[in-house]
Amino acid sequence: MSPGSSAEEVFAGGGEMGALMRSIDWSKTELGPVDAWPPALRALVGVVLGNRFPMVIRWGERLLQFYNDAYRPVLGDKHPAALGESAAQTWAEIWHVLGPLHEGVLRTGRAEWGEHFLLTICRKGFTEDAYFTFSYSPIPDGFGKPGGVLVTAQETSSQVLGERRLHTLQQVAASSFRAKRVEDAALRAVQALGENPHDLPFALLYLCDADGQHASLAASAGLPPGTSSPQPRLGMEVFQEGGALHGALQSRQPLEVAHLAQVLRAELVVEGPRAPTHAMVLAMEGAAEGSPAGFLLIGLSVRLEYDERYRGFMGLVAGHISTAIANARAYEEEKRRAETLAELDRSKTVFFSNVSHEFRTPLTLMLGPVEDVLASDRLEREEREALERVHRNGLRLFKLVNTLLDFSRLEAGRVQASYQPTDLAALTVGLASAFDSAVMKAGLRLVVECPPLPAPIWVDPEMWEKVVLNLVSNALKFTFEGEIGVALRWRAPQVELSVWDTGTGIPSEELPRIFERFHRVQGARGRSHEGSGIGLSLVQELVRLHGGTVRADSTPGRGSTFTVTLPAGSAHLPRERLAAPRTHAPTSPGVAPFLNEASGWLGTVRPLSGSPEEVLAAPEVLPQARSQASGGHILLADDNADMRDYVRRLLETRFTVETVADGAAALAAAEARLPDLVLSDVMMPGMDGFGLLREFRANPRTTAVPFILLSARAGEEATVGGLQAGADDYLVKPFSTRELLARVEGVLRLARERAKRERLAQERADFEQHLIGIVSHDLRNPLAAITLSAATLLRRTELEERQRRPISRIFTAAERANRMIRDLLDFTQARLGGGLPIQPKALDVHALSQQVVDELQAAHPERVIELERGGAGQAVWDGDRTAQVLTNLISNAVHYSRPGTPVRVRVFEEGAQAVLEVHNEGAPIPATLLPRLFQPMQRGESEANNIGRSVGLGLYIVDHIVRAHGGQVEVRSVEGEGTTFTVRMPLTAGARAGGERRDRHG
Structure with missing residues (x-):
């Protein structure tokens, strides 16, 4: 051996x-x-x-x-x-x-x-x-x-299957990436599944209907020709507890195809050695309140073992399709939201047009008689001071209303400029010099340096006037000693306007926000705290319309400089707007309101005269959302210099790219500048990609930053690991330019849509609060001064009749404007703020109704108002709001009742409800207007039809107040019988949910 x-x-x-x-x-x-x-x-x-x-x-x-x-x-x-x-x-x-x-x-x-x-x-x-x-x-x-x-x-089965399944997932994402409709996304995604019959012999996608009770077949793949079609609609009970598919859905265990075919009433497969015998039932996430968006029914290959890898692949398939459906649904919702906002924009345009007209009437009726009386030399000092106060506040009201309406038009993109070749130096000198007297009274020096320019500048003169007046007025407001300067200089090929002061200055942390709408520097020392906070924002928008820029430089305690730069020539302006006719009435109030406001800051009471018709403005709509800018700042982390350079070159044509070599450097870069998206290699020295991802997700400042992992590791295990770690996407090297850009843009788009929705919601809430506050404070204050001054004069017994009559008209017009502002505030609160708040307290309804009738009878001595009361008259309501309901309904009835006929008011009880009934014998309301009777009306719809003439808000407010008390409003209007408004409210207001309104007519 x-x-x-x-x-x-x-x-x-x-x-x-x-x-x-x-x-x-x-x-x-x-x-x-x-x-x-x-x-x-x-x-x-x-x-x-x-x-x-x-x-x-x-x-x-x-x-x-x-x-x-x-x-x-x-x-x-x-x-x-x-x-x-x-x-x-x-x-x-x-x-x-x-x-x-x-x-x-x-x-x-x-x-x-x-x-x-x-x-x-x-x-x-x-x-x-x-x-x-x-x-x-x-x-x-x-x-x-x-x-x-x-x-x-x-x-190599694991490698081959992993690459094949990863390709399928990529195909699902790529094919459904640009789908804008849910049906299209579902069809494309399932078609991509059909390209991999080795792992997915067949696939059926059911999406939940809006009713939440059914799921409809959206797409299918892999069913051989001649196969009977599955049920197009399934009741949700088959997926719920006790349903035929609930067990397989919950356990994620294979279900026999024969059983699935029985549920779907279809022949899902034909005979053959590869015919699937089992299938998976998977829920797709993405719907509201945690309910599934749909269900995916997928056949399992009889030639593959159903192991953890296969199970994980199925989960990723459902996840990718869920994402595709959610993206398409978000796009559809955004489109619907945009269409709704566009419709609301059109409605607001009409509404603000009506508001503007209605403000013009009471303001004209106030300022015209005031100027007539002020022209008399028989006024005593006290009387003149009171009327001057009325005139000054009236002009201030003009300025505030026009500023708000101008800004609304700009934000809505509805301003049409009319650019004219203008001697800008002469125009600027005239505007700035108008402040000379006010600046001198403030103990300051006005410096105007506007030498002639070599050529006329194309501007809209009215808009330029607003720019200069706002900047100079703003400088005067915040300057207490030193000087205010205005300079216009030629900086070929541009012209530069500088407005500087030696005032209080602006803190450095506030400068980036100084041109934001409604932003006001906290704790700033000025001559007045009043103001809308949109003057500088308006300046910026007007300058942008001219293709220019505006910037602010300031040092606290030493002053500020605002610099406006405009391009010369007209090549940068829309050709159709050069010397174009105006499509709106002029909105510039002139210099008078600014100087009157300044005189108020300086303690000067002498007003500057001016025709009200020259300062009235035509309104437009509220601001709409701006479009999201493209591009973004991307932070790229990769230890391979060539890979960093390659990816940077791929992306830098569309994005700003910052590159670092490891995870620690990426964290430092993110701390210095927060990126819009992070691209990180998985394998890096020190802190790898997963470690960097964990740090980002753990930091509240960076937790929402989109994160894409790059790796040379293929296979579904790597992909699953990256996504489970919290990455938004996982990209395997090598990748194509199109794939990289598509992934980056897709992730950025989703992040921006989320941020955009959050920002728009916050901006809208902020805007509503500011709008309500501005209107409440800055509109009511001058009107209160006007009303009190007029009432003081009317109480003087020695006042002659010829003087009493115009002052009485002033008082009546101011009261009308006050009521209109109250209705506008309520409209804003109800339409934008979600409803009208009430504060119920124990109330004597009989005493309240008698008080309202007595006040209106005194205001309308020529009409008869009859009051009938019954029942105990005790309720738990908001007394001020109830008085508002009665006042609006009785005033409306008084206005539209025929001469010589009474207005009948009844207050009584029916069971647990109280009834307020107002009847007049005027012309009936047309049946076509009844469905819209309690909505804000358009002008021309309310002539002699028992509908308030102001801006159509009275009945709208009545309806909201009544529904806030848990009640309802009914209206009956019949030829020959007159019109009756009936309010029914529970004696105890405990809920805001209103009853159904009933419109009855013969």
């Missing part, structure tokens, strides 16, 4: 397979005793057993097998029977493929090789698709001929 020929020596080591071979009595096999084996075989068996790579020896004519521990998983349940057995018998199901390969190696002595080779084998109790990379090499028998075949094999 030669050395190393015994079984113990040949099979020494080798792990479990070595032990198994040592336990076999080889003398009883066809190979005979081990010491009789050819030396080449004995030597190679020892080499194979000691190797950690999967290897198998197939020896002799029958290709008897010897293999190591690493090869055992390839055999599955064929081990240990395969040891010493013929390869043809072990692999009978694929020997038609393997047999010729072995014969070729033995015949020619040349090796064979294959990569990712598909073999359909049976090693786990079912026929399975498996992939291998292998090498077949001849083994010499010692006599110059091959005695067998050495097989080196590596199973």
Whole structure:
């Protein structure tokens, strides 16, 4: 016996397979005793057993097998029977493929090789698709001929399946990326699934209907021709507890296809060796309140093991489709929201037009008689001061209203400029010099340096007037000593306007926000705290319309400088607006309101005269959302310099890209400047991509920043790991330019949409609060001064009749304006703020109704108002709001009742409700107007029809107040019988939910 020929020596080591071979009595096999084996075989068996790579020896004519521990998983349940057995018998199901390969190696002595080779084998109790990379090499028998075949094999099923499934996920994302409709996204996503029948034999996508009770078939793939169509609509009960599909949905375990076909009443598959026998039922997330957006029914391949990888792939498929559906649904909702906002914008345009007209009337009726009376030289000092106060506040009201309406028009993009070649120096000198007297009275010096310019400048003179007046007025407001300067200089090819002061200055942290609408510097020392906070924002918008810019420089305690830069010429302006006619009435109030306001700051009471008709403004709509700017700031972290440069070049045409070499540097860069998106390699020295991602998600400042991981690791495990760690996307290298840009833009778009919705919601809330505050304070204050002054004059017994009449008209007009402002405030609160708040308290309804009737009877002595009361008259209501309801309804009835006919008011009880009834015998309300009676009216719809003339808000406010008390309003209007408004409210107001309104007419 030669050395190393015994079984113990040949099979020494080798792990479990070595032990198994040592336990076999080889003398009883066809190979005979081990010491009789050819030396080449004995030597190679020892080499194979000691190797950690999967290897198998197939020896002799029958290709008897010897293999190591690493090869055992390839055999599955064929081990240990395969040891010493013929390869043809072990692999009978694929020997038609393997047999010729072995014969070729033995015949020619040349090796064979294959990569990712598909073999359909049976090693786990079912026929399975498996992939291998292998090498077949001849083994010499010692006599110059091959005695067998050495097989080196590596199973690559996991790699092949991972790449195939990753490609499917990429196809789903890419195909549905640009879908703008839910139906389109569903169809594209499922079509992409249909391109991978090896993993997904068929797919059915059901989306939940809006009613929440049904799910409708949105798309299907993989059903052979001739297959009966599945149920187009399923009741949600099949997915809920006790339903036919609930168990499979909850457990995520395979469901028999036959059972699924029975539920769907369809033949899902045909007969065949690859026909799926089981399917998965998956819920798709993304709907509101945690309810599913739909359900995905996917067939499982009979040639693949349903393991954790397969289960994870199914979850990713459902997740990708959920994202695609959610993106499309968000786009549809945004589109609907935009259409709603556009409709609201049109309604607001009409509404503000009506408001402007209605403000013009009472203001004209106030200022006209005031100027007539002031022109008289018979007024005593006290009387003149009172009327001057009325005139000054009236002009201030003009300025405030016009500023608000101008800004609304600008924000809505509805301003049409009319650019004219203008001697800008002369115009600016005239505007600035008008402040000379006010500046002198303030103890300051006015410096005006506006030399002639070499050429006329194309501007809208009215807009330029607003720019200069706002800047100079603002300087005067915040300057207490020193000077105010206005300079206009030629800076070819531009012209530059500078307005400087030596005032209180602006803190550096406030400068970035100084041009924001409604932003006011906190704690700033000025001559007055009043103001809308939109003057500088208006200046910025007007300058932008001219293609220019405005900036502010300031040092606290030393003053501020505002610099406006306009391009010369007209090439930068819209050609159609050059010397174009105006489409709106002029809105510039002139210098008078600014100087009157300044005189109030300086304690000067002498007003500057001016015709009211010259300062009235035409209103427009509230601001609408601006479009999101493209691009963004991307932070790229990758330790490979070439990769950093490559990705930077791909992205820098559309984005600002900042590159760093590791995770720690990325954190420092994000601290210095918060990025819009992070692209990070996974493998980096120090802090890797996953560590960087964890740091970002743990920091409240960066937790919402979109994050995309880049990696050379393919396969679904890597993708799942990245997404589970919190990444927004996972991109495998190498990637194409289109894929990278599509992923980055998609993630940025979703992040911006979320931020945009949050910002718009916050801006709208801020705007509503500011609007209500501005109107309440800055409109009511001057009117209060006017009303009190007029009332003081009317109480003077020595006042002559010719003086009393115009003052009485002033008082009446001011009261009318006051009521209108109250209605506008209530309208704003109800329309934008969500409703009208009430403060119920114990109330004597009889006493309140008598008080309202007495006041209105005194105001209308020529009309008869009859009051009938019944019941106890006790309720728990908001007394002020109830008085507002009665006042609006009775005033409306008084106005539209025929001369000589009374207005009848009844207050009584019906069970647990109180009834307020107002009747007049005027012309009936047309039936076409009844459905819109309690909405804000348009002008021209209310002529002689029992509807208030102001801005159509009276009945709208009545309806909201009544519904806030849990009541309802009814109206009956019949020819020959008149019109009756009936209010029914529970005696105790405990809920804001209103009843249904009933419109009755004959």
